[in-house]
Amino acid sequence: MVVTLALGGIVVSLMQTIVVPLLPEFPRLLNTSHSGAAWLVTANLIAGAVCAPVLGRLGDMFGKRRLLLVALALMVAGSLLGAVSDVFGVVLVARALQGAAMGVVPLGISIMRDELPPERVGSGIALMSSTLGAGGAIGLPMTGVIAEHFSWHWLFGGAAVLGLVELVAVWRLVPESPVRSGGRFDFGGAVGLSVALVCLLLAVTQGNAWGWGSGPVLGLFGASALLFLAWGAYELRIGRAGDADSARQPLVDLRVSARRQVLLTNIASVLVGFAMFTSFMVSAQIFQAPRDTGYGYGMSLTLSGLALLPGGLMMIAFSPVTALLSRCRGPRFGFLVGTAILMVANLVRVVAPHQLVVVIVATAVTSIGAAFAYGSIPAMIMQAVPVTETAAANSLNTLARSIGTSVCSAVVAAVTTASVMYVAGVEFPTADAYAAVFAIAAGAALLALGVGVFVPREGAPEHGTHADVGTAALPLSETDRDRIRITP
Known part of the structure; x- marks a missing residue:
C-alpha cells in the first residue's frame, strides 16, 4: 500500500513537469504563441489548485480511496486526450484534466494515517510527501529523453500508461478508509x-x-x-x-486552519516550496546554457536531466531518515533542520564557483533539505486537526506548497529576464541574475526557518488538541459524536 501510494506521488510530479522540456517547441508544434504555450503549465497548475481541496473534502466525506480513483481516472483521461490530439485547445483541456492528479498526495497521506499501524505512519507519510518533489527530478531525465528522441505525444501516452497502472494498483492494493465525516458538500x-x-x-x-x-x-x-x-x-x-x-x-474549517500550528505550517510550506523549486528550475537552465555564457555547460535535455537525477534520489533516500528524526525529536525539529539545509544550500549557489561538481552536489543537498522539510510537514499538520479532516487539511497544505512553486516560477522569470546577455545572437540570463535568484531563495528558506521556530512544540498542544503523531484528534462535541463514524 505504501509503495503504491508513493508511486502515485511521483505520478503527480510528472504531471507538473512533462511539458517543461518542450515548452520552447510547443508554439511550433501546436501552432500557438509562446504566451499560449505557457498556458500548458498554467492550466495544469490552476486545475490542481482547485481540485486538491475539493477532492480532499469529498474524500473525508465519502471515502478517500474512492476519490483517489476519481483523481487518477481524470488524469488518465487527460493524458489520453493529449496523446491523440494536435489541437492546442484540446491539449490545454488535457493538461487541465491532468491537474486533478494534485489531489492524489493529500488523499494518499490521509489513507496512510487511517490504515497504517502507528509505528509506520511517520515513515509512510514522509515518503509520500517527499515524492512530490522527487518525482520532478526523476521525471526530467525521462521526459528529456522522450522529448529528444520520440514524438511529443509519447509524453502524454506514457503518462496515461503510468496513470492506468497506478489506478489498477490502487484498486487492488489500497483499502478504503473507514473514517468518514459525512454531511453535505x-x-x-x-x-x-x-x-x-x-x-x-x-x-x-x-x-x-x-x-x-x-x-x-x-x-x-x-x-x-x-x-x-x-x-x-x-x-x-x-x-x-x-x-x-x-x-x-x-469546505475548509477555518477555525481549525487558523490554529497556530496549522496556520504557521502552511505559511512555512509556501516558503519551502519556493526555496526548493528554485534549485530544480534554475539548475536545468544552467546545465543547458552554452559554455560561452561563462556559467553554462551546453548539455542536452537528456544530460541535464541526468545531472538533476541525484537530487530526486536524495529526496527518496532521506525520507526514512526524516521519519526517524521526527519520531525521535518530533516533526517540528525535522522541519527546522530541513529549512536550515535549504538556506545554506541556496547561499552556496550564490557564492560558489560555477563548477559542474559543485552545482550537482549543491542541487543534491537542496533535495536533502527539501526531504526533511517536506517529510515533516504532514505530521505537523496532522497533530492539530481531527482525523475526519485529514484529507482536507493536507489538501490545503499541498495547495500552499503549489503556491510557493508558482511564485518561484514567476520570480525566477522576472529576475532572469531583467538582466540578460547575448551569446551568438541569443538572449540568456546573466550569472548575476541567477545569483540574485538563489539569494532570494535563501531568504525564503530563512523566513521559513523563522516561522517554524514559532510553531508550537510537540507535546504542548493548544486549545485542548491532542498532539499524538499519526493519531491526532480534537475533542468532539456531542453533535460531532452523533454525526461522525470513526472505527477504533
Whole structure:
C-alpha cells in the first residue's frame, strides 16, 4: 500500500513537469504563441489548485480511496486526450484534466494515517510527501529523453500508461478508509475558493508576460484578495451553522486552519516550496546554457536531466531518515533542520564557483533539505486537526506548497529576464541574475526557518488538541459524536 501510494506521488510530479522540456517547441508544434504555450503549465497548475481541496473534502466525506480513483481516472483521461490530439485547445483541456492528479498526495497521506499501524505512519507519510518533489527530478531525465528522441505525444501516452497502472494498483492494493465525516458538500465554498485561486494564480503566472504593474494583473490581485475575504467570511458562517446543523460542513474549517500550528505550517510550506523549486528550475537552465555564457555547460535535455537525477534520489533516500528524526525529536525539529539545509544550500549557489561538481552536489543537498522539510510537514499538520479532516487539511497544505512553486516560477522569470546577455545572437540570463535568484531563495528558506521556530512544540498542544503523531484528534462535541463514524 505504501509503495503504491508513493508511486502515485511521483505520478503527480510528472504531471507538473512533462511539458517543461518542450515548452520552447510547443508554439511550433501546436501552432500557438509562446504566451499560449505557457498556458500548458498554467492550466495544469490552476486545475490542481482547485481540485486538491475539493477532492480532499469529498474524500473525508465519502471515502478517500474512492476519490483517489476519481483523481487518477481524470488524469488518465487527460493524458489520453493529449496523446491523440494536435489541437492546442484540446491539449490545454488535457493538461487541465491532468491537474486533478494534485489531489492524489493529500488523499494518499490521509489513507496512510487511517490504515497504517502507528509505528509506520511517520515513515509512510514522509515518503509520500517527499515524492512530490522527487518525482520532478526523476521525471526530467525521462521526459528529456522522450522529448529528444520520440514524438511529443509519447509524453502524454506514457503518462496515461503510468496513470492506468497506478489506478489498477490502487484498486487492488489500497483499502478504503473507514473514517468518514459525512454531511453535505459545501458547493458555495468550493466555487468561491476556486474563483479566488484562479484570480491569484493567473496573476502570479502571467505577471511577467502581462506586466506586474498592468491593469489586468493588479485587477486580478485585487479581486483575489476580496474574494478570499468574502470566502473566509462565508466559510466561518457555514462552520458556525454546522454546530447546529450536522448536515452542513464548510469546505475548509477555518477555525481549525487558523490554529497556530496549522496556520504557521502552511505559511512555512509556501516558503519551502519556493526555496526548493528554485534549485530544480534554475539548475536545468544552467546545465543547458552554452559554455560561452561563462556559467553554462551546453548539455542536452537528456544530460541535464541526468545531472538533476541525484537530487530526486536524495529526496527518496532521506525520507526514512526524516521519519526517524521526527519520531525521535518530533516533526517540528525535522522541519527546522530541513529549512536550515535549504538556506545554506541556496547561499552556496550564490557564492560558489560555477563548477559542474559543485552545482550537482549543491542541487543534491537542496533535495536533502527539501526531504526533511517536506517529510515533516504532514505530521505537523496532522497533530492539530481531527482525523475526519485529514484529507482536507493536507489538501490545503499541498495547495500552499503549489503556491510557493508558482511564485518561484514567476520570480525566477522576472529576475532572469531583467538582466540578460547575448551569446551568438541569443538572449540568456546573466550569472548575476541567477545569483540574485538563489539569494532570494535563501531568504525564503530563512523566513521559513523563522516561522517554524514559532510553531508550537510537540507535546504542548493548544486549545485542548491532542498532539499524538499519526493519531491526532480534537475533542468532539456531542453533535460531532452523533454525526461522525470513526472505527477504533
